[in-house]
Amino acid sequence: MAQIGFIGLGRMGFAMSRNLIDASHSVWVYDINPSAVERIVALGGHAAASAAEAAANRDFVVTMLPNGPDVEETLFGAGGVATALTKDTLFIDMSTIAPDMTDKIARGLSAMNIRMVDAPVGGTSEVAERGDLLILAGGDASDVARAQAVFDAVGRQTIHCGENGTGTRTKIVNNFMSTALNILTAETLAFAEGAGLDVARTVDVLAGTTAGRGFVSGAYQRKVLNHDISPEFGLALAAKDLNLALNYAAGLNIPLPVGAAASQIYAMAKAEGFGVNDWSAALETMRRTAALPRMSFDGQ
Amino acid sequence: MAQIGFIGLGRMGFAMSRNLIDASHSVWVYDINPSAVERIVALGGHAAASAAEAAANRDFVVTMLPNGPDVEETLFGAGGVATALTKDTLFIDMSTIAPDMTDKIARGLSAMNIRMVDAPVGGTSEVAERGDLLILAGGDASDVARAQAVFDAVGRQTIHCGENGTGTRTKIVNNFMSTALNILTAETLAFAEGAGLDVARTVDVLAGTTAGRGFVSGAYQRKVLNHDISPEFGLALAAKDLNLALNYAAGLNIPLPVGAAASQIYAMAKAEGFGVNDWSAALETMRRTAALPRMSFDGQ
Amino acid sequence: MAQIGFIGLGRMGFAMSRNLIDASHSVWVYDINPSAVERIVALGGHAAASAAEAAANRDFVVTMLPNGPDVEETLFGAGGVATALTKDTLFIDMSTIAPDMTDKIARGLSAMNIRMVDAPVGGTSEVAERGDLLILAGGDASDVARAQAVFDAVGRQTIHCGENGTGTRTKIVNNFMSTALNILTAETLAFAEGAGLDVARTVDVLAGTTAGRGFVSGAYQRKVLNHDISPEFGLALAAKDLNLALNYAAGLNIPLPVGAAASQIYAMAKAEGFGVNDWSAALETMRRTAALPRMSFDGQ
Amino acid sequence: MAQIGFIGLGRMGFAMSRNLIDASHSVWVYDINPSAVERIVALGGHAAASAAEAAANRDFVVTMLPNGPDVEETLFGAGGVATALTKDTLFIDMSTIAPDMTDKIARGLSAMNIRMVDAPVGGTSEVAERGDLLILAGGDASDVARAQAVFDAVGRQTIHCGENGTGTRTKIVNNFMSTALNILTAETLAFAEGAGLDVARTVDVLAGTTAGRGFVSGAYQRKVLNHDISPEFGLALAAKDLNLALNYAAGLNIPLPVGAAASQIYAMAKAEGFGVNDWSAALETMRRTAALPRMSFDGQ
Numbered sequence A, B, C, D: 001m002a003q004i005g006f007i008g009l010g011r012m013g014f015a016m017s018r019n020l021i022d023a024s025h026s027v028w029v030y031d032i033n034p035s036a037v038e039r040i041v042a043l044g045g046h047a048a049a050s051a052a053e054a055a056a057n058r059d060f061v062v063t064m065l066p067n068g069p070d071v072e073e074t075l076f077g078a079g080g081v082a083t084a085l086t087k088d089t090l091f092i093d094m095s096t097i098a099p100d101m102t103d104k105i106a107r108g109l110s111a112m113n114i115r116m117v118d119a120p121v122g123g124t125s126e127v128a129e130r131g132d133l134l135i136l137a138g139g140d141a142s143d144v145a146r147a148q149a150v151f152d153a154v155g156r157q158t159i160h161c162g163e164n165g166t167g168t169r170t171k172i173v174n175n176f177m178s179t180a181l182n183i184l185t186a187e188t189l190a191f192a193e194g195a196g197l198d199v200a201r202t203v204d205v206l207a208g209t210t211a212g213r214g215f216v217s218g219a220y221q222r223k224v225l226n227h228d229i230s231p232e233f234g235l236a237l238a239a240k241d242l243n244l245a246l247n248y249a250a251g252l253n254i255p256l257p258v259g260a261a262a263s264q265i266y267a268m269a270k271a272e273g274f275g276v277n278d279w280s281a282a283l284e285t286m287r288r289t290a291a292l293p294r295m296s297f298d299g300q
């Protein structure tokens, strides 16, 4: 079994370090909050007096801290973890932090010949408690393979996203979508209520349609990602429906800011001539606004 | 079998009227485009010289037209359908139109003692061809029950949403969400690509998380709709992640307008004190901006 | 002096019809609200029993009604004004209505050989009371010249914007900017207060900079509208400043939705390569998203 | 005359250090770009081999660097400026940086007993060349008074905004508004062109109205900031006009993302009951979304 240093024992780190202990690993823990350390010691963890002490002479050192500057400070601050790491220790940052910071940290460690995997997780603290997290790992294949001992104790599935930084990037892209979708969901249900509908019944309807079930494994796979934008549902009709909704909501004084922003992209897509195409052609409009290389479409 | 007038034989109306014919109904069809009429006559429909002729002396008259003004004109314009309807005919509008227009039409018909159901549909033309539409019906229970003969031929499921106008409202709310989600999906995949990720692998990740699978039958049911906003995933952390994404994307010159709009709602939610609560508490923020009555939450 | 029918005696119409009376015109007035009529009769107006009566046998008929459907109904509804108009009367709509509706009305009147000017106004009711409105007139030059007798009594300046519909369009474009700027101003001052600044002092600062004084007659004239996008203030620096502001405000939980939407356009502009150019090059980005023909720039 | 260290000789710093030299000050200059140093030495500056050398034993040290991390690194990085400063030198940062960074820098210097003024500037490089900048100064009154020798050489007006950090905050708030207004201006002119209007004529109109001239020293001063929201122009009418514009633009496929975001705030304001009030009441809506203390209004 492995010797593991674990730094950051909050909602997530507590559950993860406990799962590592339950999987018979030896776990040295540190948190700036002493009572967080005590909780884990009571469950079989070893208390470390500092992050560097938690990290010295381990097989793995894991950080699960709030944000990027916390990880940077813990590693490279005075008396930080980096001073305690050797080339025999694999450093694994599982916090959700900015990609630029992951890159900066990876460069710093690389200059010291220390190997690293960025491995933020999907799933809430409840999922962490069950050891069912989704691990999004970025790093060399051999390092990710080595880290699997840790990942198996805390997660249900590991996806190797690519080189260092891709774990963080995948996590950020994923959470971009989920956190924005949260607001869209909130707008939709407030709209339903403001329109006088039964919200529970509306939820039932949405649960059975694209609205509630999403596009990524449906229409997008079949259509635009398959280079096919022949209309299954026409983009101009989609734009019509969205504008009907916005006008109706305006009359009821129901703000729909996410929807209003979306409607402007339909205008751009129609201005580009995609009105007659499948609504998933909106992807190409977004790609163009970001100056990504143009896609080709079948039969065009 | 029923006598049915069907007006509007476009992408949807063609498939639906054909399914009615296949179900052994007698169908009189009209479209301003004569070739659309011919196509259905070739399949067993009866050509009508006008919308009013299609509508006279039928059990049901169905409209499947582009937008609200088209339905209004077809009904109440000079020599329109309304002049041909009697109290024995049930009028069913299946177009997606503005709720205000549905209300206006319902009032107009009610004043003439003509019964109506608003029954817009979920599903694309492909779904319509398979007779698998979702029917969102608004009207008296007895009228919806009577219309079931029509709905059975074109759809797989009918949801009775409430009184007249609720079918249209449910449809508009549903399509609000799906059409906005389309743009959010497009942003997310453009973001993934711009961040240098493998898009196909990212789609696989999203397909397994809340990002791609949605909230409506998951977190919302468990949490805010259940009056529980104790944090499963904290709203302040969600806001942090979204802002990390927006900052990272800004550095890459990737526009994310829907996400940027969403981030402002997190600011409002945090200003209201919901940062420590579950991210689904965003619903209450949206409800407050619309001046809906305040929800109560367990333990608060 | 002219014989004038005036329909719509609200906040604006009251002041304008009074000014017409004060300028010695004979004014027949109508409003669905009888007390509004009485107020003007007390000042020398002639009461009309209907809009049509107010309109019959006049030199000019003016409408100043809330919105487009009101004007349409007043003109073309049963017993409407159009039935009372002849080719000798000039119809002047001064309401702020949708351009599509102005076009529809103009077509309807033209088919009846009745001449029309669309002439919405700039200025609040206070300005109307002083007879100082800005008149944005659309129509044939001869009709606008003829209408000048009316305009002189209610306004301080008339701008002939072009053919029928251009008055309304200019008004809509103008009010688009002012109504959105109102929200931007509100965001800015809430931001200042939330940032702990003295609001009055901040207003003084803004009053002396581009922020408070605008671009249209300054930087835009000198730069992008002059086909010069060499940097006076670089677009990338402008984007940097806006993102600094959004990040700072996010930390304070101050929502800035208009600013957040604007930041996404900077991302588009930078993706297109305009980061090194003058910030006014944002115009070309907006033009491209609307598929307007590309501008040429000096030295590029 | 003063001994001045000046660090950062870009578009702005070049013009400012030259103006300091022209005002007979002794100026030691540093930039990571050697040719930038040479240009100023040719005009009478003294070359310093490092930022610290430029800073040692001066009356004032000025930084004019791209962004906050540059200033931080220059001050506190290895061998940085802070090591060379004594309590006799006044440090003046004139860069536009994040307020949090200004605060962090101020704390760092204060701990070393070094006095500082944050003094970002308004005006483009062209204005800097004329020595006509607007100086937004934050710091103790005595320090700002002492810095006046520097400010007089580079600017036309100094506004003392308050304690340390208020200069930066005022600058960020000001540039928030100007950079967002830039996009609103771009949207408006693209809209005018897409609507078929003569753009030059539209610019003339806008230049004479609130749209082009702004609110801050007009309607806001008279109305909401004066605790008076009786309607001069009703908020509901403003919302109507904005929605007319958005609908019309949607039909023309002209994206107006800033305007669309603004329209949602009108919905919130109307939901709160401000529809009948002056449109400047939007300020109170924005204040409430930021949880600022409620304003009181006359007669309410």
Ligand SMILES: NC(=O)c1ccc[n+]([C@@H]2O[C@H](COP(=O)([O-])OP(=O)(O)OC[C@H]3O[C@@H](n4cnc5c(N)ncnc54)[C@H](O)[C@@H]3O)[C@@H](O)[C@H]2O)c1
Binding pocket: A007, A008, A009, A010, A011, A012, A013, A030, A031, A032, A033, A036, A051, A064, A065, A066, A067, A070, A073, A074, A094, A095, A096, A097, A121, A122, A123, A124, A125, B232, B233, B234, B237
């Ligand atoms: N909570 C979730 O549902 C969830 C889901 C996925 C990812 N994440 C991510 O996981 C990370 C941790 O989240 P969390 O919910 O556990 O946060 P948390 O706030 O509950 O815990 C953070 C812990 O780190 C400790 N800490 C902070 N600075 C420290 C330092 N310098 N040294 C040592 N300890 C320090 C704190 O005392 C605290 O115990 C975040 O990046 C978060 O975005 C959270």
Ligand SMILES: NC(=O)c1ccc[n+]([C@@H]2O[C@H](COP(=O)([O-])OP(=O)(O)OC[C@H]3O[C@@H](n4cnc5c(N)ncnc54)[C@H](O)[C@@H]3O)[C@@H](O)[C@H]2O)c1
Binding pocket: A232, A233, A234, A237, B007, B008, B009, B010, B011, B012, B013, B030, B031, B032, B033, B036, B051, B064, B065, B066, B067, B070, B073, B074, B094, B095, B096, B097, B121, B122, B123, B124, B125
């Ligand atoms: N296409 C979809 O995937 C889909 C899905 C759900 C709902 N809808 C809704 O169904 C409705 C119809 O959509 P569609 O895709 O069939 O549109 P379509 O444009 O393909 O067909 C509309 C038909 O109506 C005819 N028409 C127009 N005005 C008419 C009039 N005054 N009298 C008679 N005929 C007239 C047209 O000639 C055309 O054949 C719309 O409201 C749409 O929003 C469409």
Ligand SMILES: NC(=O)c1ccc[n+]([C@@H]2O[C@H](COP(=O)([O-])OP(=O)(O)OC[C@H]3O[C@@H](n4cnc5c(N)ncnc54)[C@H](O)[C@@H]3O)[C@@H](O)[C@H]2O)c1
Binding pocket: C007, C008, C009, C010, C011, C012, C013, C030, C031, C032, C033, C036, C051, C064, C065, C066, C067, C070, C073, C074, C094, C095, C096, C097, C121, C122, C123, C124, C125, D232, D233, D234, D237
């Ligand atoms: N108030 C302003 O500051 C301002 C400024 C510029 C433009 N406008 C525009 O001027 C128009 C009028 O604005 P207002 O402020 O006077 O509005 P208002 O609501 O004060 O007045 C409208 C008047 O029209 C009457 N009316 C409504 N329907 C009618 C009908 N069918 N027949 C006869 N009378 C009818 C009402 O009774 C009312 O007296 C609007 O289009 C508005 O957008 C207003």
Ligand SMILES: NC(=O)c1ccc[n+]([C@@H]2O[C@H](COP(=O)([O-])OP(=O)(O)OC[C@H]3O[C@@H](n4cnc5c(N)ncnc54)[C@H](O)[C@@H]3O)[C@@H](O)[C@H]2O)c1
Binding pocket: C232, C233, C234, C237, D007, D008, D009, D010, D011, D012, D013, D030, D031, D032, D033, D036, D051, D064, D065, D066, D067, D070, D073, D074, D094, D095, D096, D097, D121, D122, D123, D124, D125
């Ligand atoms: N340009 C304007 O119109 C304008 C107007 C107002 C405020 N500002 C602000 O003024 C500041 C400077 O803007 P600018 O337009 O002069 O930028 P610039 O990019 O033209 O110049 C920056 C200079 O700093 C130098 N530099 C960067 N890092 C350095 C370091 N570590 N040590 C020494 N020198 C370093 C660069 O070599 C360059 O010469 C920015 O914060 C900007 O936002 C600019």
